[in-house]
Amino acid sequence: MSTKEKLLYIIDDIELISKEIIENSIAPKHLKLSGPEYAQLTELLMAKNNELNETLKLAAEQAQIDKKMDILKAEVERQDHDINHLQKQLKEAEQILSTAIYQANQKLQSIARANKRPVSSEELIKFAHRISASNAICAPLTWQQGDPRRPYPTDIEMRLGLLGRLMSDPINGHLLQQQNNISDLHRQGHPGEIPAAQQNQFAWHPSGEIHMSVGQGSVPMDTRNHKQETEDVEVMSTDSSSSSSSDSQ
Amino acid sequence: MESDEQNQELDKRITVEDLNIEILPVVYEIIRSVEKDHHDNTAKTRESQDCSQKVLELQKRLDQARAEIRLLPGIEYSKEQQLNHLEALKTQLKLKQELLHKYRYMYSFEVQKP
Numbered sequence: 144m145s146t147k148e149k150l151l152y153i154i155d156d157i158e159l160i161s162k163e164i165i166e167n168s169i170a171p172k173h174l175k176l177s178g179p180e181y182a183q184l185t186e187l188l189m190a191k192n193n194e195l196n197e198t199l200k201l202a203a204e205q206a207q208i209d210k211k212m213d214i215l216k217a218e219v220e221r222q223d224h225d226i227n228h229l230q231k232q233l234k235e236a237e238q239i240l241s242t243a244i245y246q247a248n249q250k251l252q253s254i255a256r257a258n259k260r261p262v263s264s265e266e267l268i269k270f271a272h273r274i275s276a277s278n279a280i281c282a283p284l285t286w287q288q289g290d291p292r293r294p295y296p297t298d299i300e301m302r303l304g305l306l307g308r309l310m311s312d313p314i315n316g317h318l319l320q321q322q323n324n325i326s327d328l329h330r331q332g333h334p335g336e337i338p339a340a341q342q343n344q345f346a347w348h349p350s351g352e353i354h355m356s357v358g359q360g361s362v363p364m365d366t367r368n369h370k371q372e373t374e375d376v377e378v379m380s381t382d383s384s385s386s387s388s389s390d391s392q
Numbered sequence: 393m394e395s396d397e398q399n400q401e402l403d404k405r406i407t408v409e410d411l412n413i414e415i416l417p418v419v420y421e422i423i424r425s426v427e428k429d430h431h432d433n434t435a436k437t438r439e440s441q442d443c444s445q446k447v448l449e450l451q452k453r454l455d456q457a458r459a460e461i462r463l464l465p466g467i468e469y470s471k472e473q474q475l476n477h478l479e480a481l482k483t484q485l486k487l488k489q490e491l492l493h494k495y496r497y498m499y500s501f502e503v504q505k506p
Contacts, residue, residue: 144470145467145468145469145470145473146467146469146470146471147461147462147464147467147468150461150464150467151458151461154413154454154457154458154461157415157454158454161415161419161450164419164423165419165422165423165426165447168422168423168426168427169426188416188419192415192416195413199413201471202464202466202467204471205466205467205471205474206464206465206466206467207466208466208474208475208478209465209466209474210466211478212466212474212477212478212481215478215481215482215485216481218485219481219484219485219488222485222488222489222492223488225492226488226491226492229492229495229496233495
């Protein structure tokens, strides 16, 4: 039973006993309690009073313990707060680390993939050079409004090229005939068969240039503008930056 | 409003030293005044009036004692229970401090030199 309950019970008992005593003192003679009984009641009252005092001392001790417990509870709360804070930080760290590991894994996989099929940097640069040589990626640095050069081949350039010469040059007229046969075959619908003539006409050679068969030999096709080659090589490093600016515009 | 009342109740938490339960003197006074035998009626009526007042005083003292007991701190449990709680709190605090120390100062990440 708790100390509070004990104290309250003692008070109730004291009340009862004191009421008994008072009633006895005002009662008529024949209802009065005998001497020893009266003495017993009084003794009981004194005992209850002493019990009350002792229980009050106990309550004082418990109050001291209660103060200590309050201090401890405050400490425990502080620890709880710190534990929560640390837990949040650890969770954050875990998340960051797992993201980093995942990305590192991706990078390792792409490194493995790249190592499986290596490409020489010479070839890459050569192809990049060829792609940008036609001025289709970025305008030439000296280009102004009114410059006749265009990023696509103009009609003058086309007429100067192979298709234009086909029509004008009678020596190569039979090649035009072959072209017509090829288009007929396509119209008849031979799905999986590549016509032999077309196969031999344009072919990639190992050096990376297109060769066209003319009679028994083959003629390398010039797909770049030699005049602009040197200036392109010089400006290639800055080209990417200028192309991005032109793209944004 | 309610919180104000609660604050007032909390402020009223008193120590045992503040308590003043003096019941027995009043009982003694009542008995004495009853035992007194007065010869004249005016004294008797006055005495009986005093007596009823003292009885009320006794009642008031008892109620006051009960109210003050309710305000004493730390007596919700018996002493053994309270000491058990205290021990439990101490253990809890110790465990939590150890946990924090362990995780704050552990360093399991060794940087490997290639």
